[in-house]
Amino acid sequence: MKPDSINITQIIEKITIKPNSHYFAICWIKNEVESIEINHVAYKNVSNSIFFLDPKYQWKILKKDNATSSGYVLNLASDILNNPILSNLHINKVRLFNSGEIPLFKLSPGIEKRTQAILEMIDELLGSQLNHKDDAILSLLNTFFVYCDGQCNIKSVVSNNNSKTNIVYEFKKLVDQHVHELHEVGDYAKRLNLSSKYLNECVKEVLGVSSKSIIIEQLLMRSRHALKFTNKSIKEIGFELGFSSPDYFSYFFKSHTKITPSALRKS
Structure with a gap:
Protein backbone atom coordinates (compact mmCIF):
# COMPACT_ATOMS: atom_id res chain seq x y z
CA MET A 1 0.00 0.00 0.00
CA VAL A 158 -28.75 11.89 -1.60
CA SER A 159 -32.06 13.68 -1.84
CA ASN A 160 -33.75 16.66 -0.30
CA ASN A 161 -37.02 14.75 -0.09
CA ASN A 162 -36.80 11.04 0.56
CA SER A 163 -39.79 10.32 2.77
CA LYS A 164 -39.68 6.54 2.38
CA THR A 165 -36.07 6.46 3.53
CA ASN A 166 -37.05 8.49 6.60
CA ILE A 167 -39.91 6.08 7.34
CA VAL A 168 -37.56 3.10 7.12
CA TYR A 169 -35.03 4.80 9.37
CA GLU A 170 -37.72 5.51 11.98
CA PHE A 171 -38.91 1.91 11.70
CA LYS A 172 -35.41 0.58 12.27
CA LYS A 173 -34.94 2.94 15.22
CA LEU A 174 -38.14 1.58 16.78
CA VAL A 175 -36.99 -2.00 16.16
CA ASP A 176 -33.73 -1.24 17.94
CA GLN A 177 -35.63 0.18 20.92
CA HIS A 178 -38.47 -2.33 21.19
CA VAL A 179 -37.47 -5.61 19.54
CA HIS A 180 -37.23 -7.26 22.96
CA GLU A 181 -41.00 -6.81 23.34
CA LEU A 182 -42.44 -6.29 19.83
CA HIS A 183 -41.92 -8.99 17.20
CA GLU A 184 -44.71 -8.20 14.72
CA VAL A 185 -44.63 -5.73 11.83
CA GLY A 186 -48.10 -4.49 12.75
CA ASP A 187 -46.86 -3.29 16.15
CA TYR A 188 -44.34 -0.98 14.49
CA ALA A 189 -46.71 0.15 11.74
CA LYS A 190 -49.18 1.21 14.41
CA ARG A 191 -46.55 3.31 16.21
CA LEU A 192 -45.65 4.96 12.92
CA ASN A 193 -49.33 5.59 12.09
CA LEU A 194 -48.99 3.54 8.92
CA SER A 195 -50.57 0.40 7.55
CA SER A 196 -48.45 -2.75 7.65
CA LYS A 197 -48.77 -2.94 3.86
CA TYR A 198 -47.31 0.54 3.32
CA LEU A 199 -44.52 -0.01 5.84
CA ASN A 200 -43.59 -3.21 4.01
CA GLU A 201 -43.67 -1.34 0.72
CA CYS A 202 -41.26 1.31 2.04
CA VAL A 203 -38.85 -1.23 3.53
CA LYS A 204 -38.89 -3.35 0.38
CA GLU A 205 -38.21 -0.34 -1.84
CA VAL A 206 -35.41 1.10 0.29
CA LEU A 207 -33.73 -2.08 1.57
CA GLY A 208 -34.86 -4.78 -0.80
CA VAL A 209 -36.02 -6.99 2.09
CA SER A 210 -39.24 -7.39 4.08
CA SER A 211 -40.09 -5.59 7.30
CA LYS A 212 -40.29 -8.92 9.10
CA SER A 213 -36.75 -9.81 8.04
CA ILE A 214 -35.47 -6.64 9.75
CA ILE A 215 -37.08 -7.72 13.02
CA ILE A 216 -35.71 -11.26 12.64
CA GLU A 217 -32.21 -10.00 11.84
CA GLN A 218 -32.19 -7.81 14.95
CA LEU A 219 -33.37 -10.71 17.14
CA LEU A 220 -30.71 -13.01 15.70
CA MET A 221 -27.97 -10.43 16.09
CA ARG A 222 -28.83 -9.88 19.75
CA SER A 223 -29.22 -13.60 20.33
CA ARG A 224 -25.78 -14.37 18.87
CA HIS A 225 -24.14 -11.63 20.90
CA ALA A 226 -25.73 -12.78 24.17
CA LEU A 227 -24.89 -16.43 23.50
CA LYS A 228 -21.26 -15.73 22.64
CA PHE A 229 -20.39 -12.90 25.01
CA THR A 230 -22.50 -13.29 28.15
CA ASN A 231 -22.96 -15.97 30.80
CA LYS A 232 -26.74 -15.68 30.72
CA SER A 233 -28.62 -18.93 30.37
CA ILE A 234 -30.46 -19.70 27.14
CA LYS A 235 -33.69 -19.40 29.08
CA GLU A 236 -32.75 -15.91 30.31
CA ILE A 237 -31.73 -14.77 26.84
CA GLY A 238 -34.98 -15.99 25.33
CA PHE A 239 -37.14 -14.27 27.93
CA GLU A 240 -35.16 -11.01 27.65
CA LEU A 241 -35.79 -11.03 23.89
CA GLY A 242 -39.52 -11.47 24.36
CA PHE A 243 -39.93 -15.18 23.60
CA SER A 244 -42.67 -16.94 25.54
CA SER A 245 -40.62 -20.05 26.33
CA PRO A 246 -37.09 -21.43 25.98
CA ASP A 247 -38.39 -24.03 23.51
CA TYR A 248 -39.88 -21.37 21.25
CA PHE A 249 -36.65 -19.34 21.38
CA SER A 250 -34.61 -22.42 20.42
CA TYR A 251 -37.06 -23.24 17.62
CA PHE A 252 -36.87 -19.66 16.27
CA PHE A 253 -33.07 -19.57 16.44
CA LYS A 254 -32.55 -22.94 14.78
CA SER A 255 -35.11 -22.30 12.04
CA HIS A 256 -33.18 -19.22 10.93
CA THR A 257 -29.58 -20.30 11.57
CA LYS A 258 -29.72 -24.11 11.17
CA ILE A 259 -28.00 -24.43 14.54
CA THR A 260 -29.32 -24.55 18.10
CA PRO A 261 -28.46 -21.87 20.67
CA SER A 262 -26.50 -24.38 22.75
CA ALA A 263 -24.50 -25.51 19.71
CA LEU A 264 -23.60 -21.90 18.85
CA ARG A 265 -22.48 -21.30 22.42
CA LYS A 266 -20.15 -24.31 22.25
CA SER A 267 -18.66 -23.36 18.86
Missing part, protein backbone atom coordinates in the same frame (compact mmCIF):
# COMPACT_ATOMS: atom_id res chain seq x y z
CA LYS A 2 1.43 3.38 -1.01
CA PRO A 3 2.03 5.79 1.89
CA ASP A 4 -0.35 8.40 0.47
CA SER A 5 -3.10 6.01 -0.67
CA ILE A 6 -5.26 6.62 2.38
CA ASN A 7 -5.74 9.35 4.92
CA ILE A 8 -8.35 10.10 7.54
CA THR A 9 -9.36 13.27 9.36
CA GLN A 10 -11.90 14.05 12.05
CA ILE A 11 -14.71 16.50 11.35
CA ILE A 12 -13.80 19.12 13.94
CA GLU A 13 -13.49 22.42 12.09
CA LYS A 14 -16.48 24.66 11.37
CA ILE A 15 -16.06 23.89 7.66
CA THR A 16 -14.42 20.78 6.23
CA ILE A 17 -13.63 21.20 2.53
CA LYS A 18 -12.72 18.55 -0.01
CA PRO A 19 -8.96 18.51 -0.56
CA ASN A 20 -7.81 19.28 -4.08
CA SER A 21 -7.18 15.66 -5.03
CA HIS A 22 -8.36 12.64 -7.00
CA TYR A 23 -9.32 10.73 -3.86
CA PHE A 24 -12.63 9.01 -3.29
CA ALA A 25 -14.17 10.35 -0.08
CA ILE A 26 -16.14 8.49 2.56
CA CYS A 27 -17.75 10.96 4.94
CA TRP A 28 -19.16 9.50 8.14
CA ILE A 29 -21.31 12.22 9.66
CA LYS A 30 -22.04 11.40 13.25
CA ASN A 31 -24.01 14.40 14.52
CA GLU A 32 -23.84 18.14 15.15
CA VAL A 33 -23.60 18.91 11.43
CA GLU A 34 -25.74 21.61 9.84
CA SER A 35 -25.43 20.30 6.28
CA ILE A 36 -23.24 18.83 3.60
CA GLU A 37 -22.90 20.74 0.32
CA ILE A 38 -22.29 18.66 -2.78
CA ASN A 39 -21.69 20.56 -6.02
CA HIS A 40 -23.12 23.65 -4.29
CA VAL A 41 -26.38 21.97 -3.26
CA ALA A 42 -26.98 21.78 0.50
CA TYR A 43 -28.43 18.66 2.14
CA LYS A 44 -29.62 18.78 5.74
CA ASN A 45 -30.74 16.16 8.28
CA VAL A 46 -27.67 14.05 7.49
CA SER A 47 -26.65 12.84 10.96
CA ASN A 48 -25.72 9.15 11.32
CA SER A 49 -25.07 8.84 7.60
CA ILE A 50 -22.18 7.74 5.42
CA PHE A 51 -21.68 9.49 2.08
CA PHE A 52 -19.66 7.95 -0.75
CA LEU A 53 -18.31 10.72 -2.96
CA ASP A 54 -16.63 10.30 -6.33
CA PRO A 55 -13.62 12.55 -6.99
CA LYS A 56 -15.68 14.46 -9.57
CA TYR A 57 -17.82 16.01 -6.81
CA GLN A 58 -16.95 19.20 -4.97
CA TRP A 59 -18.12 19.09 -1.38
CA LYS A 60 -17.88 20.67 2.05
CA ILE A 61 -19.32 19.86 5.46
CA LEU A 62 -20.72 22.67 7.62
CA LYS A 63 -20.49 21.81 11.29
CA LYS A 64 -22.33 23.31 14.23
CA ASP A 65 -20.26 25.53 16.47
CA ASN A 66 -18.86 23.21 19.12
CA ALA A 67 -15.55 21.57 19.92
CA THR A 68 -16.56 17.92 19.63
CA SER A 69 -15.81 15.69 16.67
CA SER A 70 -18.73 15.08 14.33
CA GLY A 71 -17.31 12.09 12.50
CA TYR A 72 -14.57 11.28 10.02
CA VAL A 73 -13.61 11.85 6.40
CA LEU A 74 -11.76 8.91 4.90
CA ASN A 75 -9.94 9.61 1.62
CA LEU A 76 -9.02 6.61 -0.53
CA ALA A 77 -6.95 6.40 -3.70
CA SER A 78 -8.23 4.11 -6.45
CA ASP A 79 -5.49 1.54 -5.79
CA ILE A 80 -7.01 0.90 -2.35
CA LEU A 81 -10.43 0.12 -3.82
CA ASN A 82 -8.78 -2.14 -6.40
CA ASN A 83 -6.93 -4.14 -3.76
CA PRO A 84 -7.88 -7.85 -3.99
CA ILE A 85 -9.16 -7.81 -0.40
CA LEU A 86 -11.75 -5.17 -1.28
CA SER A 87 -12.31 -5.58 -5.02
CA ASN A 88 -14.73 -8.51 -4.77
CA LEU A 89 -17.10 -6.86 -2.34
CA HIS A 90 -20.59 -6.20 -3.65
CA ILE A 91 -20.15 -2.56 -2.69
CA ASN A 92 -17.47 -2.31 -5.39
CA LYS A 93 -19.15 -4.60 -7.92
CA VAL A 94 -22.05 -2.20 -8.24
CA ARG A 95 -19.52 0.60 -8.71
CA LEU A 96 -20.94 2.50 -5.80
CA PHE A 97 -18.68 5.47 -6.33
CA ASN A 98 -19.41 5.79 -10.04
CA SER A 99 -23.14 5.19 -10.30
CA GLY A 100 -24.07 8.67 -11.51
CA GLU A 101 -25.90 9.26 -8.22
CA ILE A 102 -24.59 10.24 -4.81
CA PRO A 103 -25.05 7.16 -2.61
CA LEU A 104 -25.43 7.30 1.14
CA PHE A 105 -26.09 4.86 3.93
CA LYS A 106 -28.31 5.84 6.80
CA LEU A 107 -26.84 3.88 9.67
CA SER A 108 -29.05 1.73 11.84
CA PRO A 109 -29.04 2.51 15.55
CA GLY A 110 -26.31 0.50 17.23
CA ILE A 111 -24.20 0.15 14.08
CA GLU A 112 -22.82 3.68 14.40
CA LYS A 113 -20.76 2.71 17.48
CA ARG A 114 -19.09 -0.09 15.54
CA THR A 115 -18.48 2.26 12.62
CA GLN A 116 -16.83 4.77 14.92
CA ALA A 117 -14.64 2.08 16.48
CA ILE A 118 -13.43 0.89 13.06
CA LEU A 119 -12.58 4.40 11.86
CA GLU A 120 -10.82 5.22 15.14
CA MET A 121 -8.65 2.11 14.76
CA ILE A 122 -7.80 3.06 11.17
CA ASP A 123 -6.85 6.55 12.37
CA GLU A 124 -4.66 5.08 15.11
CA LEU A 125 -2.95 2.61 12.76
CA LEU A 126 -2.19 5.25 10.12
CA GLY A 127 -0.22 7.20 12.73
CA SER A 128 1.68 4.17 14.01
CA GLN A 129 4.84 2.33 13.02
CA LEU A 130 3.49 -1.13 13.79
CA ASN A 131 4.54 -4.11 11.73
CA HIS A 132 1.88 -5.33 9.26
CA LYS A 133 -0.19 -2.19 9.80
CA ASP A 134 -1.16 -2.12 6.09
CA ASP A 135 -2.73 -5.56 6.38
CA ALA A 136 -4.61 -4.47 9.50
CA ILE A 137 -5.91 -1.31 7.81
CA LEU A 138 -7.14 -3.25 4.78
CA SER A 139 -8.85 -5.75 7.06
CA LEU A 140 -10.61 -2.94 8.92
CA LEU A 141 -11.68 -1.34 5.62
CA ASN A 142 -13.08 -4.67 4.53
CA THR A 143 -15.09 -4.91 7.76
CA PHE A 144 -16.28 -1.33 7.33
CA PHE A 145 -17.51 -1.98 3.78
CA VAL A 146 -19.22 -5.20 4.83
CA TYR A 147 -21.16 -3.28 7.46
CA CYS A 148 -22.10 -0.61 4.92
CA ASP A 149 -23.23 -3.25 2.45
CA GLY A 150 -25.28 -5.23 4.97
CA GLN A 151 -29.05 -5.14 5.22
CA CYS A 152 -28.74 -3.52 8.64
CA ASN A 153 -28.05 -0.22 6.87
CA ILE A 154 -30.43 1.82 4.78
CA LYS A 155 -29.18 2.28 1.24
CA SER A 156 -30.32 5.41 -0.50
CA VAL A 157 -29.18 8.28 -2.64
